[in-house]
Amino acid sequence: MTHDNSRRLLLGAALGAASSPLWAAVDHTGGDPLGSMQWPGLRKQYLGDAPMRFTKDVLVSGPAFADDAMNVPLLVDARALSGTGGGVARIQVVVDRNPVREVLEFEPLKALPMLAFRIRMEQASPVRALVQTRDGAWHVGSTWVQAAGGGCTVPGATRADGSWSRTLNQVQARFFNNVLEGSRRLRVRVMHPMDTGLVAGVPAFYIEQLQLVDGAGAPWWRLALHEPVSENPLITLELPPQNGGGFRLLGRDNNGNRIDAEVSA
Numbered sequence: 407m408t409h410d411n412s413r414r415l416l417l418g419a420a421l422g423a424a425s426s427p428l429w430a431a432v433d434h435t436g437g438d439p440l441g442s443m444q445w446p447g448l449r450k451q452y453l454g455d456a457p458m459r460f461t462k463d464v465l466v467s468g469p470a471f472a473d474d475a476m477n478v479p480l481l482v483d484a485r486a487l488s489g490t491g492g493g494v495a496r497i498q499v500v501v502d503r504n505p506v507r508e509v510l511e512f513e514p515l516k517a518l519p520m521l522a523f524r525i526r527m528e529q530a531s532p533v534r535a536l537v538q539t540r541d542g543a544w545h546v547g548s549t550w551v552q553a554a555g556g557g558c559t560v561p562g563a564t565r566a567d568g569s570w571s572r573t574l575n576q577v578q579a580r581f582f583n584n585v586l587e588g589s590r591r592l593r594v595r596v597m598h599p600m601d602t603g604l605v606a607g608v609p610a611f612y613i614e615q616l617q618l619v620d621g622a623g624a625p626w627w628r629l630a631l632h633e634p635v636s637e638n639p640l641i642t643l644e645l646p647p648q649n650g651g652g653f654r655l656l657g658r659d660n661n662g663n664r665i666d667a668e669v670s671a
Contacts, residue, residue: 440532440548444502452500452536457543463487464547466535475557477524477636482512482535484519484545491539494519498538501634503531505558505604508632517618517627518589518644524636526557526602558602562637565599565608573597577655577667581645589644592618594655596665602633613639613659618669621652629657 438445439460449458463486472478484494497519499509509525519537530552537545564570575598582591596613603610616629627643657665 438532438548440550442502442532445532448500448502448507448534452498453544456538458536458546459544461545461547463490464535464537464545466533466547466549468533468549468551470552472527472551472553472557475527475553475555476560476562478527478551478553478557479522479524480533481522482520482547484535484537484547487537487539487545488519490545491541491543493540495538495540497521498536499525500534500536501525501527501531502534504528504634506602506633509634510632511630513628515625515627516646518646520644522642524640526634526636527551527553527555528558529553529555558634559604561605561608562599562601564597564637565601565605570597570599575659575663575665577665577669579655579667579669581670583647584644587644588647590647591642591644592669593640593642594669595638595640596655596657597638598659600631600633600635600637600639604633611659611661613657613665616641616655616657616665619654619656626653 435441435443436446436449437460463484465483467481468478482497482499484497487494494514497512500507501509505528510523512521532548532550535547537547539545575596578595580593582593584591598613599611600613601608601611610633612633612635613631616631618626620626626645631639653669655665655667655669
């Protein structure tokens with residue numbers, strides 16, 4: 407057999423293997439319903455070997471196309487899991503294709519397992535809510551958001567005009583009666599540039615922790631925030647209809663600046 411014939415046989419065998427049903431059946435996305443090649447690595451990083459399932463019980467809602475990649479509105483709703491596995495312990499939000507994947511982690515505690523907020527996106531990507539119930543199982547909801555891009559690598563408006571230093575960590579908070587949902591809605595805004603650290607000459611500078619505590623100091627919910635949360639974070643949460651009063655919003659940023667504000671019920 408000549409050298410050329412040998413090469414042809416090897417090439418033909420390789421092409422045949424690549425087109426075989428067994429080769430085609432290999433799923434390189436780990437069963438991800440959105441077909442993201444990043445999902446297997448993301449699952450290993452955040453969930454390890456813990457049991458998980460993709461589910462419509464975790465709703466992740468965002469725009470089909472984000473006109474402003476620095477302010478992409480998202481809603482995460484895991485109330486359908488309230489009676490599953492002892493209830494929701496925490497919700498972690500990640501973006502597959504962001505340079506910083508972690509967005510936030512939410513412990514509902516006495517709040518309902520849902521929240522709305524805005525994020526930065528660097529490019530079109532799946533957005534995930536990884537919800538852990540108290541039995542240790544993970545329930546994953548996902549959506550795909552198209553974005554113009556660049557949301558993580560350009561400075562925010564208050565950083566660009568220098569006004570951030572005059573309003574740093576100022577808090578605006580208000581309760582609303584949510585008659586349709588039978589709950590009380592809390593909308594919180596904290597003034598902060600939320601710098602990602604991906605803009606030349608501007609180090610990462612962002613709120614790390616927020617929590618709502620009652621008059622006895624007991625927490626009602628906790629949030630750990632990361633760089634992709636949008637400038638001047640605006641966060642909406644739902645509390646039970648009878649939630650008392652005398653709340654305070656406490657927190658700090660990664661430079662140690664404290665947040666402490668009264669939240670009137």
